[in-house]
Amino acid sequence: MTTLPKKEEITRRLATMRDVAALAGVSIKTVSRVVNQEPGVSPELVERVMNAVRLLDYHHNTTASNLRRADQRTSTIGLLLDDVSNPFSSALHRAIEEVAREHDTLLLASSSDQDAEREEKIALTLAARRIDGLIVVPTPRSQSGLHHIQSLGRPIVFVDRPAIFHDADSVIVDNRYSASQAVQHMARYGHRRIAFLGDNHAVWTAAERYLGYVDGMAVAGLQVDPQIVRQDLSNIDMAQAAAEELLASPIPPTAFFTGQNLVTIGALRALQHHHLQHRVALVGFDDFLLADLLAPAITVIAQDPAQLGKAAAELLFARIAGDTSLPRRIEVPTALIVRGSGEIPLL
Amino acid sequence: MTTLPKKEEITRRLATMRDVAALAGVSIKTVSRVVNQEPGVSPELVERVMNAVRLLDYHHNTTASNLRRADQRTSTIGLLLDDVSNPFSSALHRAIEEVAREHDTLLLASSSDQDAEREEKIALTLAARRIDGLIVVPTPRSQSGLHHIQSLGRPIVFVDRPAIFHDADSVIVDNRYSASQAVQHMARYGHRRIAFLGDNHAVWTAAERYLGYVDGMAVAGLQVDPQIVRQDLSNIDMAQAAAEELLASPIPPTAFFTGQNLVTIGALRALQHHHLQHRVALVGFDDFLLADLLAPAITVIAQDPAQLGKAAAELLFARIAGDTSLPRRIEVPTALIVRGSGEIPLL
DNA sequence: TTGAAAGCGGTACCAA
């Protein structure tokens, strides 16, 4: 039994197990047992310890606890997204949080802004915090950065874009195939001059969707005209400007395939600006709130971020639990949601 | 090509400072100095240590480091939101993240779902992790839960809703005043029968907005008819159902004031369903993406979640740095954005 | 069932 520290000392400091032990008149190990709900402590001592815990307002220190723990778990995983505030990312976040909660695990969430340097910096501090694992939407040129987590021996699961390590899992959708379907869909309504608007071509998803566009054109027996292909549109305004430019060109497109959420919205603004929303067809990649309330309602290729996140999280926790099976690549299906804008026929 | 880590690789110990010290032929304390970039180490030793760090792929352990550190800082703050995936919450999240980054601090973000019990559980695990502070959107009946953080001596900043502790800061908007402005705005266009649709009345913001509705009606010299006041609409479908019911009633409202994002969308669906969107006025609380592309475009009371988040984070970091001035209550202004739906006159 | 002592990976303090 240790000596009782002076009262002022306890209130100045945070109460420790030692303090609880002293007050309860037991050893620090017994306190540890009670706090961790280990069996084999007499009910009487449990009672005494719990009273001391309440009296001193003792709060367990996970940080110290993990230090000596055998499994070295921190019950924390990292989450590296493009931008926590973007709807797709935050839907992923939420789905992952739900799975994490079942494993009593907290999330350290960060935005990489698709910047490999920023990604690396975050990965480094996550490694220093000894996270149990990482779920990441990798940046275009992410490479060494995520290595910090790997060399820790912690598992990584890639979402939305394929793994950049051979030994890591990934959860993605078939962007290329879905995009080709979107293009063929509009071709079926007679369109031959279908424009492509996409964001940063260095991003895997954007590149795949462009390839899908090319595929779809080929299947429909149509020629790709580079004049009506615009990539690297990284925000709504750029997308709008590009769309307006195409609409004002000598031989404007009669249909648009937009490769991402914000690009779709930019195209919409351009169409409305020219009062062409009921004459020019549009299919967008990614669903968005209110797409069904617009006039016309917007036909989209919808992903299921909740399912992507859930699958990724479950994969990660399986790895954390010791699953050493071969790396997996899970493909979550997409759906073409027909609402009107994609079914505007060629006049 | 690498394979998934083999068992012995997983159990392999990570390099520690001791290992680095041994390899570099210096004391562990010198390694600590180099790793923490403390001044007063000869360039030669710095070089030797850094080489050993690279060779052993040493990763600093923040967890262990914090344990002995004088300031007991973890460089981690907690963030407790309604739901990380809702646009308002995630915009807050992003703004807070930016400020946190300047302080080299990571965020443990969680969703409370406005459930006090869930809130308490999260607060407890955050306390056990010894976060440096907490930014919270409190649940309706949150009380004891957040106490866990307070008794740790860590600062708490409340956002969107007022502090439930007298000694904590808060960052909010004047919901009541803004709501009253919205109602008066429509009254100016001749409306006398203005309905109120709101979400969970137990949530402070919802209650305030209802009071503002009552205020606005009074200022406009109008009577509040309880028949056209519907609260506790907690999702889009409920809001739509309530709105449709009102529209189908014997004396339907000629204008709607909707107290929250999803409620606004529900009302919109109802109006479109009845083809009344160009005849019934609507002002919603909270702006949303695409509000300007709808027909008519939607007039809203816009909050600035980025500014709310930034203010809250700056306040928190000031407290963490030792600011002990009196608790503050910061009010961020709102703006009435006129777009069309709120200016539909009474026929 | 309970406790003493060693140790987890670092930092603080002080001496050399």
Next chain:
DNA sequence: TTGGTACCGCTTTCAA
């Protein structure tokens, strides 16, 4: 400038 040693708050090991 460098290093030795106590120690942070807890878990582990092993003895009582």
